[in-house]
Amino acid sequence: MDHSKHTPLTRQELNEAVLANAPVYGADDRKIGTISHVHGSGATTDVVVDVGGFLGIGSKPVLLSVDQLNLMRDENGNVHGVTAWTKEQLKEMPAHHH
Numbered sequence: 760m761d762h763s764k765h766t767p768l769t770r771q772e773l774n775e776a777v778l779a780n781a782p783v784y785g786a787d788d789r790k791i792g793t794i795s796h797v798h799g800s801g802a803t804t805d806v807v808v809d810v811g812g813f814l815g816i817g818s819k820p821v822l823l824s825v826d827q828l829n830l831m832r833d834e835n836g837n838v839h840g841v842t843a844w845t846k847e848q849l850k851e852m853p854a855h856h857h
Contacts, residue, residue, distance in 0.1 A: 760788050762841055765831040773797075773804040773825055783808050783828065783840040791846040795820060796857065806840075807857075810849040822855040 768777065775797040785791045796807040804825040812818030828840040 760784070760833075762829070762831065765833050765839075768830040768832065768838065770801045773802075773830065774800045777838055778804075778806060778830065781830070781838040781840060783842060785845050786841075786843050787845075788841075789846070791842070791844070791849060792818070792821075794840065798822075807855050808849065810846060819850060820855045821849050821852040 772778075778794050778797050781794045782790050783792045783794060792808040792810040794806045795809045798805040798807070805822055806825060806828070807820045807822055809818035809820050823842070823844075827844065828842050830838065830840045832838055
C-alpha cells in the first residue's frame with residue numbers, strides 16, 4: 760500500500776469517533792492490530808491496539824501514543840494507522856487494562 764498518497768489526520772480528528780476500529784499496519788504493510796479504544800483527544804491521545812487473535816478473540820490490548828503511529832485516510836476516506844513496531848514487538852509489551 761502506498762501511504763505517500765494518504766492524508767494525515769489532524770489533531771482534531773484524533774478521537775474515539777474517528778479512530779475506533781481502524782486497522783493498524785506494521786512497516787511491512789501487514790495488518791498487526793486494530794484500534795479498540797481511545798484515551799484523551801488531540802495531542803495527548805493514546806490508543807489501545809488489539810494485537811493478534813482472530814475477530815477480537817485471543818487478542819492482546821496494548822497502549823500506544825498517537826506519536827508512535829502515522830494515522831491517515833486512504834483515497835476512499837478509510838482511516839488506518841502505520842507504525843514501525845512489529846506484531847511480535849507489540850505482543851511483548853505489557854497488556855493494557857482499562
